[in-house]
Amino acid sequence: MTALLELEDVEARYGPVHVLHGISLAVEEGSVVTVLGPNGAGKTTTLRAVSGTVRRSGRIRLGGRPIDRLGPASVAHLGVAHVPEGRGTFSELTVWENLRLGAYSRRGSIQPELERVFSYFPWLSERRRQQAGTLSGGEQQMLALARAFVHRPRLLLLDEPSLGLAPVLVAELFRIVRELNEQEGLTVLVVEQNAHLALQAADAGYVLEAGRVALSGTSDELRADDSVRRSYLGY
Amino acid sequence: MASAATSRLEGLRDRGAALGGVVQPVSLLLVAAAAGLIVGSLRSAIFAQLTVQGLALGAVYGSLALALVLVYRATHVVNFAQGELAMATTYVAYQLIKWGLSYWEAFFATLAIAFVVGAVLEVVLIRPVLHRSVIAAVIVTVGLFILIDGLVNWVWGGDFKFMPSPFGTKIYHVGGVSIARLYPGMFVVVIVSVLLVWALFRFTKLGLGMRAAALRPAESALVGVRVEWMLAIGWGLAAVLGAVAGLVAEPSQFVLQPTLMQPILVYAFAAAVLGGLESPAGAVVGGLAIGISLNLVVQYVPAITTELQTPLAFAVLLVVLLLKPSGLFGHREVRRV
Numbered sequence: 001m002t003a004l005l006e007l008e009d010v011e012a013r014y015g016p017v018h019v020l021h022g023i024s025l026a027v028e029e030g031s032v033v034t035v036l037g038p039n040g041a042g043k044t045t046t047l048r049a050v051s052g053t054v055r056r057s058g059r060i061r062l063g064g065r066p067i068d069r070l071g072p073a074s075v076a077h078l079g080v081a082h083v084p085e086g087r088g089t090f091s092e093l094t095v096w097e098n099l100r101l102g103a104y105s106r107r108g109s110i111q112p113e114l115e116r117v118f119s120y121f122p123w124l125s126e127r128r129r130q131q132a133g134t135l136s137g138g139e140q141q142m143l144a145l146a147r148a149f150v151h152r153p154r155l156l157l158l159d160e161p162s163l164g165l166a167p168v169l170v171a172e173l174f175r176i177v178r179e180l181n182e183q184e185g186l187t188v189l190v191v192e193q194n195a196h197l198a199l200q201a202a203d204a205g206y207v208l209e210a211g212r213v214a215l216s217g218t219s220d221e222l223r224a225d226d227s228v229r230r231s232y233l234g235y
Numbered sequence: 236m237a238s239a240a241t242s243r244l245e246g247l248r249d250r251g252a253a254l255g256g257v258v259q260p261v262s263l264l265l266v267a268a269a270a271g272l273i274v275g276s277l278r279s280a281i282f283a284q285l286t287v288q289g290l291a292l293g294a295v296y297g298s299l300a301l302a303l304v305l306v307y308r309a310t311h312v313v314n315f316a317q318g319e320l321a322m323a324t325t326y327v328a329y330q331l332i333k334w335g336l337s338y339w340e341a342f343f344a345t346l347a348i349a350f351v352v353g354a355v356l357e358v359v360l361i362r363p364v365l366h367r368s369v370i371a372a373v374i375v376t377v378g379l380f381i382l383i384d385g386l387v388n389w390v391w392g393g394d395f396k397f398m399p400s401p402f403g404t405k406i407y408h409v410g411g412v413s414i415a416r417l418y419p420g421m422f423v424v425v426i427v428s429v430l431l432v433w434a435l436f437r438f439t440k441l442g443l444g445m446r447a448a449a450l451r452p453a454e455s456a457l458v459g460v461r462v463e464w465m466l467a468i469g470w471g472l473a474a475v476l477g478a479v480a481g482l483v484a485e486p487s488q489f490v491l492q493p494t495l496m497q498p499i500l501v502y503a504f505a506a507a508v509l510g511g512l513e514s515p516a517g518a519v520v521g522g523l524a525i526g527i528s529l530n531l532v533v534q535y536v537p538a539i540t541t542e543l544q545t546p547l548a549f550a551v552l553l554v555v556l557l558l559k560p561s562g563l564f565g566h567r568e569v570r571r572v
Contacts, residue, residue, distance in 0.1 A: 051457060076459030088454035090447055101447050104440070105459030151458065 010058035037208035081153035091133025102147030195232035293526020299503035309469035316379035318500030321477035353474025511562030
């Protein structure tokens, strides 16, 4: 297996505030990797460093190609879909326009991609003319995921997909992510508060603390780790 | 799924509220106004002439107002130089015609030049200050107003210039009403340009990218929209609309002079504010409303003479800002968390 995404000694800051103090991690092609950690550990910032929405230094490579000097639009064009926390729904636009934007970096017809996405989210098809802001929170989260899928990304960055969702929907969401991973080999890097769910869905994980990698391993290894159990799994 | 069903209901209710709360009274008002204009025009030839003339002038105000709205939506900057830019591009057309181009060759060449100038201005002058503050960018546009005015006076002088009218001097007689071909000509040129811009925004991928970039720049970049290019293209398109406004305003004033667009800028501001500053359709409707009503008021209200037209537009602007800052078409955002 080769690493699709590699971070080496990545630092990032917001103005004077250092958030990442040299993060190194790797995401294998075709795997689901989760990032755990307490609030403020730098989980979201790690994703933002990859997609180029925060100032960062260090080396970030996508399929061997350095992307640490690229802006977010260029990173998206290389096949990274970032679903930010709070979903990033274009609430003023219609469902269809949101999906069209998801495929913005693709050329040519997006009809096959739409068909594919509608097979995962059939209800989106009926409601393509609806203004996205009038969808419920859960539906907006599904739309955000669908928007990322029409992009047909090499790498999907998911930030707190479970935030504010009913448990049933969270389970559904992770089921779809897992299905896409298994059937289409989609590579996923997911930040998640719910460590239980995240470790269930992921092959491997990293635990961040205060902007550094405190621990890493396969999901089974992390589940077996005492500190992870105490801090994140609660038993 | 129960949640989907309820949310669909709520979605419908939201839309219903939007229709009942905002769109309906405005559309009723517009239908009533249109009916009034038609009845008035049937009863009086002068009224009809003033209405047609007002429609043509209003289309000009509307297209400059639309330019203001495009810039405002893209960068949240009120571009005080929009009118002067339109005036300058009209001088460019004048020069091209003088060098031997036909009117319509010069027309389209000028639009292309306007696009480039608008986009370059955004990149060179607005973008560097925009990340500091919007107000800094607005002040830059005020400076740009003075700069363009000075440049035009320096290059072409302040005296009257004459351009051939693209619409000729033909006069149509319909019933008892005489209408110079100029006015329907102006109206058609402006409305076609506005519709083309609308279609670009509504139906093309580029247009969608521009709308997304204006609404949510950060999220747009994440899906691969080159937000900065979109803003520059938005400024370019605004300059094109302004150029159309200048080019068709010129024959209505019969001469070209550096003050060509100054009163029109006031009318365009009034139109944009009346329409709701964020609403492209509102800008055009606002422009038509201002154009027609000013023309009629000056004729039928003895106390208001031609000199008071511009102050009156300013009064409209003030009243809208005081009573209904969101304007006729200012949209309430429908958003659920």
